[in-house]
Amino acid sequence: MRDPAAYAVVLAAGTGSRFGGAKLLAPLEGRPLVAHVAATVARAVSTGTLAGGVAVIPPNATALAWYWDTAGLGLVTNPDPAAGLAASLQRGLAALESLIGPARPAAALIVLADQPRIRGDVIERLVEVWRADGRSTRPRYAGSPDTPGHPVLLDRALWPLARDLTGDRGLGELLGSRPEAVSLVDVPGANPDVDTPADLRQLEEPME
Numbered sequence: 001m002r003d004p005a006a007y008a009v010v011l012a013a014g015t016g017s018r019f020g021g022a023k024l025l026a027p028l029e030g031r032p033l034v035a036h037v038a039a040t041v042a043r044a045v046s047t048g049t050l051a052g053g054v055a056v057i058p059p060n061a062t063a064l065a066w067y068w069d070t071a072g073l074g075l076v077t078n079p080d081p082a083a084g085l086a087a088s089l090q091r092g093l094a095a096l097e098s099l100i101g102p103a104r105p106a107a108a109l110i111v112l113a114d115q116p117r118i119r120g121d122v123i124e125r126l127v128e129v130w131r132a133d134g135r136s137t138r139p140r141y142a143g144s145p146d147t148p149g150h151p152v153l154l155d156r157a158l159w160p161l162a163r164d165l166t167g168d169r170g171l172g173e174l175l176g177s178r179p180e181a182v183s184l185v186d187v188p189g190a191n192p193d194v195d196t197p198a199d200l201r202q203l204e205e206p207m208e
Helices: 033-046 062-070 085-097 120-133 156-164 172-176 197-204
Strands: 005-011 052-057 074-077 105-112 136-141 152-155 182-187
Touching: 005 033, 005 085, 033 052, 033 062, 033 105, 033 120, 052 062, 052 085, 062 074, 074 085, 085 105, 085 156, 105 120, 105 156, 120 136, 120 152, 120 182, 152 156, 156 172
Parallel strands: 005 052, 005 105, 052 074, 136 182
Antiparallel strands: 105 152, 136 152
C-alpha cells in the first residue's frame, strides 16, 4: 500500500520590508538565502519524503522562480504580496488541492522561505510522525522549547482552517486552539527566521 503523500508549500512571496527588500536573494555563506531552503526541499523530494510541492512567489520574480523550478517545485504567483502571508498560504493549498493522480496530497508541509536553517532530518521526522498517527505535526526545537516552530506539516483535514486567515496571520494561533489535532515533535537545534539584516549577520557568526 502506498504511503500517504505529503507535498511542500513554500511561502516565498513576502516583500521583505523589514529587511529592506530582496531578502531571499541576500547572500548567506556564498549563495542566496533562498538557495539553502530550495536545496533542503529538493533533497526531501528526491528521497521520497515529500512527493513534490509548490512555491508561492511574487509576480515577475524570475530569479526566485529559477531556484524553485530547479528544485522541482511548481510555481504559484501571489499577485498581491502586500496582502500578507495568509493569501500566499491559501493560494499554495489551492494549488495542491487541484493536483490529481496516484499521489494525491494528504498533507502539506508549510515551509517559510526565510528560514535557511531548515533541516531534512526534521522534515523526515515530521512526516514519519504524521504517517504514524494521522495528526498534523510541528517541531519543538530545543533552542526554543516554549514555542512550536516551522515547518508545519498540515494534514489535509485541517486545510480549511486557512480559508479564514487574513493579512500576515499564519496557522499558529489556530493550531494552538486545536491541540488534539497536532503532534509536537521534539528536535534538536533551532530554525530561526531571517527578518532583518541583523538576523542574517547572526546566522553568519561562528558557533561557539
